[in-house]
Amino acid sequence: MSVREAALVLADGSVFEGEAIGAEPPAGVASGEVVFNTVLSGYQEVITDPSYAGQMITFTNPHIGNYGVNGTDFEARRPFCRGVVVRDLARRHSSWRAESDLDGLLRRFGIPGIGGVDTRRLTRRIRDHGALPGAFGTASEATLRAAAQQEPGTDGIDLVAQVTTAEPYVVERTRDAERDGARRIVAYDFGIKHTILRHLARAGTVEVVPASTPAADVLAREPDGVFLSNGPGDPAMVSYAVDAVRQLLGHVPVFGICLGHQLLGLALGADTVKLPFGHHGGNHPVQDLRSGRIEITSQNHNFVVDAATLPAGVQATHVNLNDGVCEGLHAPGLRAFGVQHHPEAGPGPHDSRYLFETFRRLIDEQDATR
Amino acid sequence: MPRRDDLESILIIGSGPIVIGQACEFDYSGTQACRVLRQEGYRVVLANSNPATIMTDPDFADRTYVEPLTPDVLAEIVSRERPDAVLPTLGGQTGLNLAMDLYRAGLVGRPGTPELIGANAEAIETAEDRERFKQAMVEIGLAVPPSGIAHSLEGALTVADEIGLPVIVRPAFILGGKGTGLAGTRDELRRIAAAGLAASPIGEILIERSIAGWKEFELEVMRDRADNCVVICSIENVDPMGVHTGDSITVAPAQTLTDVEYQQMRDAAFACIRRVGVETGGSNVQFAVDPRHGEQVIIEMNPRVSRSSALASKATGFPIAKIAAKLAVGYTLDEIPNDITRKTPASFEPTIDYVVTKVPRWAFEKLPGTSGVLGTQMQSVGEAMAIGRTFPESLQKALRSLETGRAGLNADPGEAVYALLNDDELLEAAARPTPERIFHVAEGLRRGIGIEDLCAASRIDAWFLDQIARIVEERAVLEAAVWRDLPRAAWRRAKQLGFSDAQLAHLWGASEDEVRATRLATGVRATFKTVDTCAAEFAAETPYHYSTYEDEDEVRAGGRPRAIILGSGPNRIGQGIEFDYCCVHASFALRAAGYETVMVNCNPETVSTDYDTSDRLYFEPLTHEDVLNVLDAERAASPTDDVQVIVTLGGQTPLKLASGLPVELIAGTPPASIDVAEDREKWNALCARLQIPQPPGGTATSLEQALEITRRVGFPVLVRPSYVLGGRAMQIVDDEGQLKEVMAGLYGLGLVGFGSLGREGGLSAERPVLVDRFLEDAVEVDVDAIRDRTGEVLIGGVMEHVEEAGVHSGDSACAIPPQTLQLWVVEVIQAYTRAIADALDVVGLLNVQYAVQGNQVYVIEANPRASRTVPFVAKATGVPLAKVASRVMVGATLAELRGEGLVPEVTGGQVAVDHVAVKEAVLPFSRFPEVDTTLGPEMRSTGEVMGIDSTFGLAFHKAETAAGTVLPDRGLAFLSLNDGDKPAGLVVATRLRELGLGVAATRGTAAYLARYGLDVDLVVDKLGDGDGPTAVDLIASGEVTFVVNTPQGSGPRSDGSSIRQAANVHRVSAVTTVEAALAAVHGMAERAAQPLRVRSLQEYHGG
Ligand SMILES: Nc1ncnc2c1ncn2[C@@H]1O[C@H](COP(=O)(O)OP(=O)(O)O)[C@@H](O)[C@H]1O
Ligand SMILES: Nc1ncnc2c1ncn2[C@@H]1O[C@H](COP(=O)(O)OP(=O)(O)O)[C@@H](O)[C@H]1O
């Protein structure tokens, strides 16, 4: 295997040496907003998570690709990230679950990568400066620097439009759902992860609709509950969705995760703010303020709902113990709630899975009072 | 939930002496616990028999009982101190077992008695009783390997018939896998089941379907009172199931699990800790995974901090024991700040951006007769851990950290032996787990044996094998390269794969210094990154670093003069926790004196590698290259502040490195003096000048020279290689024939097998053999002293050994103050010690060993460094020798330290005591039934205990009890003595009679005793020469409760070995010297005459 020398250049001018992996980017240049993720396992899920649209993912865990990739750990039909930055890509994978290797997956979907990078130095840089635009590839350093500087990052771009489904589709409920009656859930796809769909399907039939679907169309489907999915980028860029959510509130139980949670917050009248470098990992402690219990959570977001701006009637239910930001909200009167973290995991701990149960109960309470 | 205010005082149970399976990790955890509980304002009472620990320093608890860890003693401490709670989860298996004993006796854990915090009796029982544990796991839907319980051999066979062979046998309530084994046939099962039944304190074994070859994992889990659970670290074993985790090369974090599998394991671990009911603290849960289909089963859980939690703490920077102690007194995880980030709470899961590899270190070469094959029973005596950015880097660093003479994963002189094996033999070797297996695997890959074949043979996961293959392939590239022209990228790649300069020097036939210089000229140098629990997500100021070859350095110096303390590396026989004790004390003392202290060490079990022991910690191998890297980093971080290096506190390891360091940086005793003490010629000249007698002898590099010496000095002689530790390969030789054998052993066979020195460098003109007249019937004496730069000498302690010279000082019991030596002899010894200290220009510690034959005092050796006995002396006398020495080394005088109160006013320069302290060695024989237990000049003990009381007899009795030697008050004592020992034996037998014990003896001994009017109760045949029961039978049946067996002469010591082995296997107390027997009967008599009394060090030393 011959080494293709490559470099990564950030918009601030810092340069990292490495070698090209994955797909060959056009003209030897790939660019995007460089972020990091601190998970120790679950690279396939992270890479295929649509929330990373527009971004280049740096893995802080140095060994990536060890257990290969498989057909079930996809979080979307394809990866939407712009690139992958690792310290050490496995030459050989080993796992009974593996069907192929990570390098093959990257090539198949045209995702470029760079290996051999001092990812700790890179992470420290991003931590101190916030997510930075960058470019990597086999092109000259000057070319890469120029590309990094031209790269707009993710601000002011509607990334959701790039990842949402073009047409509605249905995910049949799973067998355990059948045992306790049928529910119909309409799920907004802002970049929905497969693991979320699997969880929702345990509660009922899931009708997945494009991000731009108007509220009226959703209500016409007579849902028992509406789900607002995770997704990439700035919630302010999806104002059409905020409008839709506002119209849905009060008519049907609503549950939002991550971007969906932010959209719910905006629809309720709260503000969102951008974090310096976001939360991207599988080890964030979140406290459920009602029970006091701590959940270790999977997180991937740059924006948060500003708890100080929550209107009357809306409670903050969860808080991130690391930095105190709002991780969950509940509008009891409107039967709506959301969490900033990822209760579905994929990858990550299962501590917050109870929230899907909460959603199911909310739906059933409504049915009982109807 | 905040701190519990209903508790005031807490008893912490320590883990006792260092033994295989329970080493200084519990000093680390106990020390952390003591510190935080005192910080929290609790009154801490500590019980631990091990004087070499940091935790038993009087500063760490309000009351420190260095007393035997037995239920009686604990009961006495409980009734004296009336603690509100007992914390049993930080003292290893010993702590748990004692807590259960106290619980069963109704003394703790019941209404009106101290509460058990951390884990209650119910939880301990559920986790420790393997049957209950399995039922509990099945109950909550977790898979376990099929199994059944047996209390007899028949029962064991029946169970095996049901579940099918192969099976693994596991005794209940044991530590480190003692008595565990894998049986493939019914015969094997009979043997292993018998051993297992004997090993279990309750005579119960579990027979379980063998899943050897599956992948093995561990999760370190914590839980708080509010039921919050977190995983601190996942650990993957490179060696598959069937090799005890303590004997496996292990890696953190887990490398080959998909997130789906990992989360399933995490869920199972939480379910397990909840079901077992560990309320608060850390637990270790072990899993096996079938590599074919991913089936997961749970193997065991330890409801306490463990060796793995020490490793996990060091691997992640998350202080498990400290947090466990806080959780035990009521805090919840979110209420405790993460020390490292300071901004985030402890209720998170550390994530890391490097790879940690742990490699165990064994001592098979010291235990002839052992097979050296690893199994389900732990056999290693220590471990080294290394941190790298990748697995190859950390593996190679760990291997060179071991100090077994290897420079990394092969590519060094040590690999030559593998050339002797053909490919088939190599594959066979790869299938057999041994300390060498990893090297065999690498050699196999180098020869082109495929990963598939090696995987099938070794069951090591293909990912690990491929990572090893990267090292092997790079080696081929490097070998072919023109090294002086190597481009920067190639240097960097090699260093990133963990190659040491020593390996490169070997490959290129260059010197290590040339390689280093050439490399540095290309700009490739070590960079130091930080261990921060969060993979750089948050800014951390943790002063915890490791080297790697990347872009940037994260070391920040604090702008004070620095003292760099070189630690002692992995525990091994001869160099253990005592040296860590000294290093840690130096760090504390120098920190308090305004220095910035910097620790370099690679032993994850220790207090020294706790990131808050020193101002800065470098978790690095102790090699020439790695230490120079640290020096460079320190100088770069702060070019102006003064740097001093302390090399005399970590045992032989740092001392060996001293010559490669800039001499002006070495604190205290100049390196030249170290050389005088080690170099035979110079040392002899010094003794001659001072007119201090030495045993006559000389140095030899050939048999002829050795024979020539014996013609001059006569037999018996003591033969040993120079520059070794713990009497390694030292032998007493009686005649020419034996001398020939011994010399041949040292020279020729040098390269293969464990009985060699090949790995330790072989023999050469610089490393000759020393041949000395063996002093018979001599009393051995150890002295620890400190000399300051003005020449004042403080004699810290004079220790008289119980066993005669010829039993290694590390293996013999000794007492402070001396018990039988004439006062003037002690004074002569002190005078000699002062003279030697002056002559060597010692600034710091000096240890001198003497042998006193009649009234003639011979000096055996002097070590101008901290000795194994420094902590014992400190505990016996109350003078913190290591602290004093470290201050003295950086320039303080004893007079100044007296002013500070660190050194007491003493008369005659010697610390006096009005009690007696006895140190006793703890030997590893119970794990190695095939080994002869006779003591000799090669040290084999793994640890030590101390007994302290008002008289020698009582203190000795306590020391023996603490060491696990039960001195009986009934039953039959069995004596078999060599002729020289018979007069003393008569005294022993008479006392035993007086104490009401029966006396049995072999024919010759019985006849001798009869001549003096002592008719024994039973004359026992030597093995097989009559129809009566043999000694072995009597031992096996339990009739004999005490064995005194002194070997015949100093010749081939096989005689009586079956008796000693039987005693070992059946756990009957046995002594192998008459001196020990005399001391024992003395102690038994005094003990019988008065009740047990316990007293804390604070009371002894007026603290
Ligand atoms: N069913 C089994 N089949 C094969 N090996 C086993 C089995 N159970 C345990 N082992 C091996 O034995 C070792 C010791 O067993 P364990 O239950 O962990 O006892 P210990 O209390 O000594 O740690 C394990 O580390 C594992 O390698
Ligand atoms: N000349 C001698 N006569 C009798 N015993 C000796 C003699 N020299 C050494 N020994 C015994 O051998 C042991 C180990 O020797 P020593 O020189 O102290 O080696 P080490 O450096 O391993 O401590 C001593 O503790 C002592 O019991």
Ligand SMILES: [Mg+2]
């Ligand atoms: Mg175990």
Ligand SMILES: [Mg+2]
């Ligand atoms: Mg010695």
